[in-house]
Every structure is written in C-alpha cells, then in structure tokens.
Amino acid sequence: MSHTSRLDFNGKLARREKRLAFLLLLPTFTLILAIVLLPLVANFWISFKPVTLGDLRPPSLIIKEALRGTIASPGDIFKIEYRFRNSSIKYPLTEASLRDNLPNGFLITLLDPACKIIAEGDGRAVLCTLGDLDARARGKLVIEAVLEEPLLVTKDILKASKPETLFIAQNAVTSFEFTLENYKKVFSAAEFWDVLKTSIYYTVFGTAGALLFGLFAAQIMLKTFPGRSIIRGLLLFPYVAPVIAVAFSWVVLFDPFSGVVNAMLLQSGVAEGPINFFGQRNADISVFGLTIKFPVALSMVILFEIWRYFPLSFLFILARMQSIPADIYEAAEMDGATPFQQFWSLSFPFIASILAVLFLLRFIWTFNKFDDIFLLTGGNAGTRTLTVNVYEQAFAISNLGAGAAVAVVIFVFLLIFSIIFIRFSPKDAS
C-alpha cells in the first residue's frame, strides 16, 4: 500500500487504514503507557516526596470491640467497648467515624457523647463521630446497657456484627506534600561523587573492554577452521546464560577461601595470602618503587562486564565483517597490502559505523546495569554505581524518595547519552 509516495490521509480508504493502524497499535500503546511511561512520571513524583517503604501501606482506622459484664438474665448490666487506633505512625486520619449494628432487647443507659443511636431496618445502629485523629492517636468508646430480653441479645449476636469504619486517609504517595529533601540528601551525601565516579569508570572501561574483546574475537572467528561453529556458539554462552548463574559462578570461582583461583594462586606462590577479589576495595601495587592503589573489586566487576558482554559486540562485528565482499581483499592482496593495512583501510571503514553504534548503546546499557554488580558485590568495596545506589537508598535504607531522586539523576544522564546517540548515529546502521 505504499506505492503512492504522496501522503494523503483523507481518502475514505486511507481513513479506514488510519483507524485500523491505531486500533492495532492501541494495546501496545496502552501497556507501554501503563508500565513504562506512567512509572517514569511517577518516579519524578516520588522523588519530590518524603516517602519511605513503610508509607506504602496506607494508614487505616483499627477497631477492637470488647464486651464487659455478664449477659444472661434480664437486668444484667454490661458494657460494649470500642477501642480505636490510627495505624499510621506518621499521618493523621480525617473525618473518621465508626458504625456498628446493635440488636434490640437492651436498654442503653450511658452513651459516649461522640455517639448516637440511629434506627436501622428492624434494629438499630450506633454511629460515632471520631473526627480527626492524629498519627498514633488511640481512644475508647463505651456504651453501658441493661439487658431486657436475653433471647435477642447474646455475646455472639453482639460480636457478629463487625464495626464499619469511615475515614479519609492521607496517602503518602498520592498526597500533595512536596519536598526537595531527597535531592539535597542525594547530592550532599559524601559518597555521591564517589558513586558517580565509580559509575563512570565502570561504564567507560566495561564498554571499551567489551568492544575491544568483541573486535578481537570477531577477527579470530573470521577465519574458517574445523569446529568454528561450535566455538562461535560457545563464545555466546556468557551472554545467553542467566546473569544469576554466571555471576554466582564467578563468585564461587574467586572465593577467597574455597575458590579455585585463590587456591591456584596460593599453590603456585603468586599470592601470599588469599585475595578477596570481590570484597577488597584497594590493593597496593608497587611499580618501580611507586605505590599505586589498585581498585580490586571494581576491576573484577569491570572484567565480569567485559566477559559477559563481549559476545554481543563479537556477534555484531562478525556479522558486519562477513558482509564485506571478499574480492576487495583479494585485490588488496594483489597490490601487496599487508594485513594491518588491509584492516585499517578496508575492514575498519566498514565496521566503523557499527562500532560507533555499539559503543553508544552499550555505553548506555552499561551505565544502567544493576544486576551484575548487585549480585557480585552488593555494591560494596567501592563498586557502588548509581544504579546500585537506587536500590541502596530505596530498599536498603527504605527511603523510596531518595532512591527515586537517584533514579532521576540516572534518567538525566540517560537523556544526555540518548541525545548524543541520536546526533551521532549513522543513518544506515540500524
């Protein structure tokens, strides 16, 4: 239907096509709106609010009903007690009231001034207005009564009707209370700049390393040799396997006490004591008398990132290199071009665009990476990136607002990277 290049959306057929297109896209659009775009906006909202994990359970009015005295023969005096409490320790309840059905057959001698008796069908009900209750507020309402007809009134009958409550709760998430406290807290925290620096180190080295290893692997796999397709499959394993499985096998492999690597290093005398690869922040390394602080855990996490994602760059680069016509290499060979000259002058221009796209996309995704670091180190030992900090603030310290503020910082970086990506992405590489 695309044989007319002129865009005309107004014909009858075209209108039908337009309507159908919107109909077909509607489910996708709705789901994305609900699960991606709405939460994105909600994240901004939460980042300006003083919300903690505990606030997610909205405050409510809790009532406990108790009966005092005996209820057996006419003339017995008894009490109905309602204990009430605001469950929230932070937020008030407004316009709270409670209502309970009462049977006939007893005489009310004393009624709490907040309550009144109303007729209700064949019976009656007590309606108590509690008004506004502060956080943690609690109290008691008492009805004193004299039994008249034992058949109509028993403990079971009184207990059978559960009191109903009415109140307006202030929901911490949906209220209109805003604060900049989260951002202040995030930016003034001493570790924020360290976290940012770690994030950038991790992203730059992880991306560049994965790209270089991918390029190297692609060069190797370009040559045909027996078993090539099996090895190509093997090289994709780190990317295809679940992150949980590969992260934990690295943790086990490098364990300071029961890990193979440490046992091997100790055995061969390379290391004097066990090295806690994922738990040690820095190691002093002296090179020509200069002592350098080498970030051990961060390097390990970057190595893991390279290990896990080089297959992807490898796959893309190999696909692009295999699409280069072979005859240009033959011609270059005839002209006496050396392999490196062939690479720089022939292959590289072909793969430059895919390298650029890969770098930018991988850069963005490495920056957003959470699972790998969280599983390897939990963000300890100098490996806390911005993404791990979101978790740390929101769920470990239970401050959802601060976590959301960090997420906003990530989003701003993401926006900048995306703009760069759109600006620089070559038009042909999709």
Place this chain on the structure above:
Amino acid sequence: MRFWMIGIFASALTGLVWVALWHLVFTITAILVTGVALPLDLGPAAFSGLVVGAFAALQRPASLNRRRISGIILISCFLFSFSLGTPFDPGSLLALWQRLLLLLLVSVAGWLSIEKTVGPTNAGFMTRYGTEKFYIRLFWGLGLIMFILIVAVPFYVMVMTSLKSQHSLLINPLDLSIDYGLSVTKLLNSYIELFTDYGFLNLLINSAVVSVATVMITLLFSVPGAYAVAKLRFPGRHWLSGSVLLIYLIPAIILVIPLYAILSQIGMRNSLFALCIVYPATTIPVAVYMLRGYFAGLPSDLDDAGLMDGLSRLQIITRIAMPLSMPAIASVALYVFMIAWNEFLFAFMFLDDVKLFTLSRGIVSLNSSEVPRQHLMAGAVIATVPVLFLFLWFERFLVSGLTAGSVKG
C-alpha cells in the same frame, strides 16, 4: 634494529609463548582433573620452547613428519631435563602414565602450535608482509585459546562444583574432578536436595509459566503493532518507529521504584501476574522493532492481492504476514523467552512469597552462608541448562534475534 622481524627470533619467541602456555593449560587441567597440587613453574617450559622454536625456523629440508617427530621429542627432552623432572619427576604425586601423558600433551600441542605459527618462515629477515602474517598467526592461536578458556572455565567450575560434596570442597578446592567411585545419587546429591527440600520444581514451573506467558503476550501485542508500523499509513508513523527504540533505552532500575509503589498500593505486587505484565512491557518495544523490519521487507503486493481476494487486514496478518515471517517470529519468541527466563531485578523486588519465586529469585536466596556452595551452583546449572539447550537447538534463530535487537542486556 628490528629484531622482531628476524625469522629465528620470532620463531623462538613463538616457541617460548606456546610451550609455556600449553604447559600452563595442561598443568592446570591436570590439577583440576586429579586434584593433585602441582607446581606452576613456567620457566623450564618457556626455555624449551625458546630453543625448539628457534629450531623450527632453522631446519628446513627434512620432511614434515620427521620434523614433527623430532620437534616433539626435542621439547619433551628439554622440558624433562630443564625442569629437573618437575612435575614429571618420580617424586611427583602423579602416576607414571599421568606424568608421561602430561609431558606428551605439552610437547605435541607445543610443537603443532609452533609449526602452525612459524609456517614457511625462514631464519632470516622477514618482509613487513611476512612479519605481520607471522604475528597474526601467533595472536590468532593465542586469542582462540584464551577465548575458549575464559568462557569455558566459569561454566566448568559451575558444573563441577555442583557435583561435589561440602566435605570434599573444603578439603581441596582445587579438586574439580568427578569422583567416579560415588553412586549417581551421591553425585547428584545437590540436585536431588534442591528438588526435594528447596522446592525447585515449583521454581521451574513458575519460571516457565512467566516466560511462556511473556512470550505469548509480547507476540500478541507486537505482531499487530509491528504490522501497523510497517505496512499501514497513518500520521506519526515515522515518529513512532523512532520512539520505539527510545522507550527501549529506559532501564528497569528507573521503573522499579514507581512500579513497586504502585503495585504495592493496589495489592498486586506479590504475584506472578505482576511479572506477566511488566516483562512484556519491557520486551514489546524491541519485538515491534525487530518484526517491523521483517514485515517491511515482505512485498506489499501480497497484501494487495489478499485485499483483492476479500481478506480483511486481520486475516492478512494471520494468513499472509505471519506465516511468511515465521523465522522472525521464532527469533523474537526465543529472545523474549531468554530475557524473561533470565530476568532478575523485578522478580527480586516484587516476589515475597516463596511459592511464587521464579528461578532467579529462588537462587538468590541460596546465596547465604547457611546453604552450601554446591547447592548454589546446582541451582545455577538448573537455571542455565534450559536456556543453553534452547540456544544450541535454535542457535540460528536466536543469533538473528540477538543481532537484530539485543544491544540491550
């Protein structure tokens, strides 16, 4: 003086690197297979390689087989005498045949690698072309071995650790051999315990349900959407196909707090249903993107012919477009399955109830000091095997899926 362009120097260097590397590789393999702690002294191997490498560039007229045999014998003799026997000496903890096998393996692999790398190189000065070819051959081989090793070792450790007992792991962490003396039930003890005591069958079922549901929902939503973007004309079409990728770039970590808050408030967080709507939302953009490209490649004449024959657009999708794009749909399905099966963050955040745990969520809870390491690794194997099996079985589809959409990860 460009000494690296001299044939004999380059060959000697090649010999040094190769024999040392193979010595390292086979000794470590021997350590892991036998559990015997062998010394890792590379000096003798490097020296023998150096000598034999130089020899490889010198002695030319002899036949290939004679050169091979003499090369292998030379390496063995040098290696044995330079190393003063270790780890080949009688005092070593290995049996005689193991020592001989080790020596032979290092020598054969060493010589064959040297031969391959040195090729027709002579002892004299090489041209620039010859030099580059020489070093490319060297690095090609080294790179291949390195990649195979770095990829295979963690998986090997994962599988072997899962087959050990707590006791033997503590005694000797280096021993990653299979103890053939044990019965099958002893060997697979960790797996049996995971399925009996830790409810892994339930985890597997949950993961399978969520993954399959995610694939279904993703396809159900993205096939019509992709068809509309690819084939139908409507205002905002180009804008839409561009923004699909941008949505794809929004990471889960930004969405997790609001989704957690919203789903908690409406009481839906702790459910597999929550995962079944959140996962598709993250996979649909890429599915639309991948399918759109494929649909756009189908000739429009087919659609027109279908319309002429009185098919509705929906019938065109189900009877023409979908059957023709089965390879693309298969690769999207596999890719989405892989993402859903491997997903960790949302499962970790949303699920509180052990009965609802997916594999990823269940395995994280094995990572504690109370659960032995071999159980953790057995769990990792259980999570990995289905994906790897699918991957190997449908590698062609999955690779095209990966290249089409998976700059994510």
